[in-house]
Amino acid sequence: MTRLALHQLSLRDVKPVDLPAVARAVGVDTVSVFVTPPSPDLDIFPRVTREDVAAFRTACSDSGVGVHNVEVFSIGPETKVVDFSAALDLGAEIGATRLTALVQDSDRGRASDGLGALADAAAARGIAVSIEFMKFSECRSIGAGEGLLLDIGHDNLSLLVDPLHLFRTGGTVADLVATDPGLIGAAQICDGPMEAPKSPFGEAVEDRGIPGEGAFPLADFLAALPPNTPIDMEVPMKRLAKAGVGPVERAQRLVDASRALVEPG
Template sequence: METKFSLAHLTVLGCAPPEMIYLAKMCGYDYVSLRPIYMGLPGEPNYDLAHKKEMLLQTKKALKTTGIGVHDIELARIVDDIDVKQYLPAIEAGAELGAKSLLSSVWTDNKALYTEKFHELCELTKPYGMNVDLEFVTWSGVKNLKQAKELLNSTPATNKGLMVDTLHFNRSRVALEELDGLPAEWFHFVHLCDGPSEIPTTNEGLIFTGRDERYYVGEGGINIDEIINRIPKEVVFSIELPHIKRVAELGYAEHARRCLETAKDYLKKMNY
């Protein structure tokens, strides 16, 4: 099976979906991972395709012209007092574009709440033929693999999944052995990137690396090969690699090209 790659929106966040799709085609990606759920974070562009009809039309045109696919959409955050039905327009738009997965993460410590809401999100998404893939993030409510596993085991939903981000895996100090024995059907894609060997001790430091300065694969100190080799089946690699300074220096297209080139070189060396 040929390894497939997706360009994650955070890598080129300044590019609207149509532009991102053409860029992905030019660089040699197979898919894009779009961000049509607007979260209102500082400096974040609004790509709410469900309500930006012209942008949605241009996105469809770009997909048809290039042959690029949409692998997943993000980010369905579970927070206090969330009504997950608010994500339905984005889910419908994602399904219309052919998305296979909806990425979710938890931003509350209320275990009963996030357990209930994650199950509800899976049920909401299921009629659209999409998985809901849970990402554990070091500074979130579900911050490690143990908590993620507990949450996934708590729901009988058949479209649940686990999305491992190599940076967050490292930053959460997850033991490699924790991947052993996990159900293969949980795995659909991985966020691929590298980072410094030293793990920040503050949330500010963790967030800075995560959002502003990730490294090309093989450039940093994360044991990416050992993580990947324990994933129980071949997956799509979505390259989530924001680096503000490099984008300013190189431009989005060259940065995205280097992201893919270095990832392919790394995987080739490890005979993946």
């Protein structure tokens, strides 16, 4: 059975310490949370801080919920991986099994060195690293991500494939099928129109479609993933929050729609 995780981005109005209880209420046993911002000037997502660790761990224990993924570890021109030590330690303390890395350095050699160092540091803490390609980064396609992984050749590095970023970067399901399945470590699920909206960043962080609401070929996307790929439900639903739909109901709609695709029949 494919494991589904409830991503914090889906419920930005819910405090991280309250996310495990919501997950349990809708029958999900893992969550993904932020532990470090994508950049100092983009600290806009709810995240688990050092002061929250004890309460968050208690919430997870009380709900019987684990942590799948922690975000966001950006490798930029000035990045020193040692500066991620506190966030990596925090991720390990809350039991994360994976983290998401972004490439924000156009110097391929330097980015590769940074990713390799991050993979080493994460491996020492029992955490796998997946690179997420997107148009808002310097790794802008699934092919670019695959090439980077092949160049680095680190066994603790893989790709995270998000259908939004696959299609918004001009990729197709055929591109996913053509990618070495051994390089794919994790995936996400969401929906949307095939034509990008006027604000791609707004779509990415505020309003995506619940699976089945849009035009993404999600059944084909899921069929192209390696078996048992863990999948994050990353679907910000600001429109529903503004309409007064509560967090548990929003999460339940998301879970029901995702399971109908991921576990048909």
